[in-house]
Amino acid sequence: MPKVSMTVNGKPVSADVESRTLLVHYLREALDLTGTHVGCDTSQCGACVIHVNGCAVKSCTMLAEQAEGTDVTTIEGLATNGELHPVQAAFQENHGLQCGFCTPGMIMSAVDMIRRIPNLDEKTIRAELEGNICRCTGYHNIVKAIHAASQEMGS
């Protein structure tokens, strides 16, 4: 089996994989990073969103081998020294989750959109969330959380 090597949450990792191994399965099963979820497995729900070289992608629609040599960040890599990332803290503060299944993907998408777009407004946040589906919250508190985090991180 081919060997794949990358950096995940700042640590170099490598493992043997089948060519058909999806990046999300590599993260969850080979590295035991189960914070990244498989929701729909059809590129629609966004529960599997992670960052590859700083950009948000759906890890259910990427092969582990495509990530060879890249720098990957998962939800487990956001907090530093036990302190929540400002987006994680904003989701907690604003009650931006109910069951929590979509939350890792929502937060990884939020971090990416805040990186790309200064001064996020509600309309933009809702448009940017088109690749993330939540079946509990009705999105209101997710949007509020992202807006709050955007303002805090921008200030």
Added chain:
Amino acid sequence: MYEFTYQRADTLGDAKTKLGSGDDPKLLAGGQTILPTMKQRLASPSHLIDIGNLSELQNISVESGHVTIGAGVKHADVASSAEIKSAIPGLAALAGEIGDPHVRHMGTLGGSIANNDPASDYPAACLGLGATIITDTREISADDFFTGMFETALGDDEIITAVRFPKPEKSGYMKFPNPASRYAVVGVFIAQHGNGVKVAVTGAAPCVFRWSEAETALNSKLSADAISSLTVPASDMNSDLHASAEYRAHLVGVMARRAIDILS
């Protein structure tokens, strides 16, 4: 997904060699269509040859009269390119409406047009702008490139390297997106060129097409009124759970009129 062998190409030449040697190899660019297709076991290539990172396919160049975009340039990079936004704002806007942000970070121009999904966006821009598809062996006009549902003029081992888009005076793209996938239920790209107006319709029929009656009408008067009485026959339209043929035919007119209103 059935088993296959992944190979990363180091150069375009390497990709070509690998493409000529497997039983049933396929190119992998961003993977946003082929991987879901393989998961459903609708495709089972023997080899996937990854050309997603080839530096030869990543260039964007803006010259007087046209914009050339490498086949490996991702949708997000077209959408955010200041040069493309300035030269052909309608094209940058179209790229920014493909899929969702995560898909746009992976999906490529070359991958989209090589697949020629009847509901994808880029084929409409290629036809409406009168683009030229550049491959490793030749140049093909967009009018000759898109030949049918998921069919193109590409040979088995031919690789798209870039697309050259003439700069129009104005262009605009309006689509009615599927609420889940963001594919076009119907999308219409309209461009006003020095030598006339082109109207390209995607999502509606088995293959992207030019709506010649609308082009004739808009050449007389570039306004939504000029095409308000025109219709396309529902018998030529796709019908599925997302929209009936009659509804798609109706949407072609609506999206075309809205596209005229946003020409820039």
